[in-house]
Amino acid sequence: MELRRRGLVVGMMMVLMVSGRGGVEPLSQNFYRSTCPNVESIVRRAVAKKIGQTFVTVPATLRLFFHDCFVEGCDASIMISSPRRDAEKDAADNLSLAGDGFDTVIKAKQAVEAACPGVVSCADILTIAARDVVALSGGPGFPVELGRRDGLVSLKWRVPGNLPPPTFNLNLLSWMFRKNNLTMADMIALSGAHTLGFSHCGRFADRLYSFNSSSRVDPSLDPSYALRLKQACPRNADPRLAVSMDPTSPNAFDNAYYRNLASRRGLFASDQVLFDDRLSRPTVNKFANEPGSFVQAFAAAMVRLGRTGVKTGNQGAIRRDCTSFT
Ligand code: HEM
């Protein structure tokens, strides 16, 4: 009897410890097996339809996932619309997030809600959609972990300092990814996302027109690439003007990004430094020469990115409308 009581007490303490820590439940690949078994095919269909309407869906959704995860964790905090314009998406860094990424998540959520109301988090839908846009543009398909809950906090002032600016050197990039439990190799692999999409001229104009007092053009840029960029982006260009970040195959998820770096065609200083720094160059060369090792590293790094600051168990909530807390 005494022994059984002790066993019961120990058992209760363990339950308390586990539930008291709230979010310790790990993510899992089959989280919705019984509650929404078709969630992945429903999201995939919505994403494919959206890509059929506009290819911008691909880079927009991938970047949205990154920005969501690095600020407050992968919890769809980026999706919140605030009437006071003080949510995460209202920060200067988000000014350029393409609306089609938000729209992809909203459309996929509507389709998922029709099949399994109130069950699947917006954070998981964004995670699945980010995987799908990669696969649907020629990149790797890979299993995603699920079970995230949606966050209860989305604040503009939490963004600065949590996202890397395109001027960062290798040390600063590595430090910022390390804070999110990602290695330098993960960072190099994830930067390969810049094989897709656009950048506004203002994000790299300093490399063309005002590098330093002795050289206006960044000497780490290939001169003919610099000339092309100047033609596309005149000094003080219209802030809406944008160029493809991968000058060779902007609409294909491939390893051209790394080959471009080796020929000094990285658009941002933060891209080019991956080749120019001795510490990261071997990884860049490997990804440039072995597409298979790049896609494998990218897929693994996306899964790790998706673990950043997640809420699970009874933390957070499942939103019905991804853009609002209620
Ligand atoms: C390593 C540090 C990184 C820096 C400094 C950086 C910086 C930037 C900047 C400045 C832009 C241009 C935004 C604009 O002007 O519209 C951009 C675009 C983009 N970034 Fe990154 N980024 C980084 C990592 C990542 C990661 C990890 C991902 C995703 C896995 C990503 C995905 C993208 C995509 C897809 C675009 C194109 C967006 C579009 O066309 O709408 N970036 N990034």
Ligand SMILES: *[C@@H]1O[C@H](CO)[C@@H](O)[C@H](O)[C@H]1NC(C)=O
């Ligand atoms: C300008 O940049 C180049 C290349 O990084 C460097 O060699 C040079 O010392 C810099 N000049 C000044 C004045 O900072």
Ligand SMILES: *[C@@H]1O[C@H](CO)[C@@H](O)[C@H](O)[C@H]1NC(C)=O
């Ligand atoms: C990084 O990993 C540690 C140990 O697992 C965890 O406590 C921490 O919350 C993680 N950080 C992020 C940003 O996910």
Ligand SMILES: CC(=O)N[C@H]1CO[C@H](CO)[C@@H](O)[C@@H]1O
């Ligand atoms: C896509 C999107 O919602 N972008 C917003 C980012 O922040 C600016 C500044 O508040 C908003 O005007 C944009 O609508």
